[in-house]
Amino acid sequence: IAKEVAKLLEMKAQLGGDEGKHKGGGKTPKGTRDYSPKQMAIRERVFNAIITCFKRHGAEVIDTPVFELKETLTGKYGEDSKLIYDLKDQGGELLSLRYDLTVPFARYLAMNKITNIKRYHIAKVYRRDNPAMTRGRYREFYQCDFDIAGQFDPMIPDAECLKIVHEILSDLQLGDFLIKVNDRRILDGMFAVCGVPDSKFRTICSSVDKLDKMPWEEVRSGGGGEKGLSPEAADRIGEYVQGGGGLDLIEGGGQDPKLSQNKLAKEGLGDRGGVFEYLTLFGITGKISFDLSLARGLEGGGGVIFEAVLLQQENDHVEGGGSVGSVAGGGRYDGLVGMWGGEGRKVPCVGVSIGIERILGGGEQRVEASEEKIRTTETQVLVASAQKKLLEERLKLISELWDAGIKAEVLYKKNPKLLNQLQYCEERGGALVAIVGEQELKDGVVKLGGGATREEVNVRRESLVEEIGGGTSQP
């Protein structure tokens, strides 16, 4: 039954039934959503883990506009260009919403003649794709990108990108994962060896990339049919990519006689040996799989490509249905920056993009559905009063606390009931309560109570800030 429910939920989500729901009036555009305070709290934890990792690797941070000149994006995404959001021509430049953070980064490098930078960028990107919300596929979603640009010795930055993926997926405790690695040069060499004409490399690439979603026979018939590939070439490719294999190729050091005759493939296989050595030094080869069937397209690519997937957990079907799939991807794009002209200004780049929506999808839904308490504020103390007509005294006290840097709230009522104030305090995740009353005012004290373990005590007014500051465990 759980499986059936999950299936229905997913179908509903794919139909776009969930995103635009308007319990009240108004709705968000298809494939987009608001983030509630609870969702933001979860999101910030994940961002913090990712940013901490990016900073651990010495990255600077940049930001770019949400839209680019349309011409900046043109010719960078192949078939996927149809998913780009264009802005209306309102007299002026033709603009499009950014599709990823990679092309804006390359444009930034070209425009500012930067040849050397290690930066991260966390921002929303936009794709007019079919949304599937429970699977974490949105039209507006965050990407967390880390990239290394510069002319360096081979495979060292590439290996660091893989290390970063490994660190982040481990830190976030998402269960078992696998990072598939391949090389566009090996792929292209393989296509050449199998007799695929140059002009078909791109389309065959995207066919091969579908191998994790359908069996080889289906890919083959699609490839051999509408893509105009000869059955013989298709069969030869099949031998290479089936079984998800290729590890023997690397361990054997490129012993495949046909492949190693191809110049491109030989170069790729050699570098693959290098990256394997560095990953061994990093101690992360256990989660790495060299996989000839990985063929994600990167414009201006030509070297390492990789993709991280979360592996099926036994109870996955309970948590929203289907595989979470790819949660990170990346690779080389040495040719991209050069697309903005400037002869000889080649800036080799390699980077990784973490897709947090898929990572978060399940967790957020669980939290929203459950009554799990997630603190969404950092309020330390609620300033309250036991009797009426003490608004002025409450405001005077809270103003003192704010000015001393204490996170404090007050109910916006002239004469709130004490019970309502205590309840508010409870909802704020067990903040303290500082009560002013006529007796306390006379005695120059404040009654401090609440919190997890605290008894009510009278605190001298001049010691209150210190008492609150030290008395709570600040996040």
Next chain:
Amino acid sequence: IAKEVAKLLEMKAQLGGDEGKHKGGGKTPKGTRDYSPKQMAIRERVFNAIITCFKRHGAEVIDTPVFELKETLTGKYGEDSKLIYDLKDQGGELLSLRYDLTVPFARYLAMNKITNIKRYHIAKVYRRDNPAMTRGRYREFYQCDFDIAGQFDPMIPDAECLKIVHEILSDLQLGDFLIKVNDRRILDGMFAVCGVPDSKFRTICSSVDKLDKMPWEEVRSGGGGEKGLSPEAADRIGEYVQGGGGLDLIEGGGQDPKLSQNKLAKEGLGDRGGVFEYLTLFGITGKISFDLSLARGLEGGGGVIFEAVLLQQENDHVEGGGSVGSVAGGGRYDGLVGMWGGEGRKVPCVGVSIGIERILGGGEQRVEASEEKIRTTETQVLVASAQKKLLEERLKLISELWDAGIKAEVLYKKNPKLLNQLQYCEERGGALVAIVGEQELKDGVVKLGGGATREEVNVRRESLVEEIGGGTSQP
């Protein structure tokens, strides 16, 4: 001369000459810009100050999509609607980029039937306005919004919003500032008393709001001419708004005989007394000015409005020309949420929006122009080697450091020169350098040096993490 240069710079900026500059290839759309790592570092400091303040006041955080259904924005911005960016109709919904964070917030409340929340939201908004970059006017810019929604006793949340503006502008040390306060009810009452027909309130409002940019005579002629206001009515308004006054009205408790006969104005004047009392308790009346000429338009408004301006500094002309002008604004919009239907679901709101571009403009330009060192990474240590052929040892060591949470970098060269490594270290703001050499490897130590005050010392490898972790002053 400085004045002339500043004038020229501003003219250049207004012509849009600065934003799209392409030293290399590519450019950003008109009125937008990238943020360099230096600019991001400055920006993060300002955001942190603002977020700290918002959290101090107990706010939760939400986020909304960058675009909304076009219908969500329709009829909310009056004349300014022409500045909204529409997306191209690509088959599907009609979408527009958000113009501010207030309308999406109101839509969020209506859609989720939320009647009670205190939230902040920091995000970019979009306006097809004439950019003037040196004055901090962009087409894509950040707003930092804090809003209180809910049915409360009058003026308490309003006063807190003013306190927040006061705290933030003080924290950021921007020099002297003034927060102008007015009330739409007093304005509307004043217009009624002066004989302005109801249908003209809105247009007169925006005329009056121009008073800080031109003298009354000009506003008057514009108002009396094309706006079709009788000269008598204009003169009567002039009496009220000239001299930036109105403070006597509040101190006299609404003694103006004509105004206090008007029901709306009377209500507004009464509440103005309330807010003045609360601001006195907060100790911030010194920077507050009740100003009848403040007439910023808020759809669905009807109560307090306010605007914070930085006051001219004597050396302003050196720093980019002209007044920085408004850096924050806000007020009541009790009627907005109700626009999404739902009878009887009135959610009174008041909020403030901090505009950080104008605040930052000058500071960023100074930093970019100068050679001032701003740390853009948090790197603690560079792993280096003195001899060749030690790449593997460097990678092994840095991997240990990363896994222990140390922020570390390594040069992506097989055999980098020691001098280059030390220089990189210096550029990274004086991070430490951990040198592995053949002797050190034999002895089981690492040579740790660099930093501000450090001598080179041999540290046992097993103590290295502790030594680095404790030895640097982490931000």
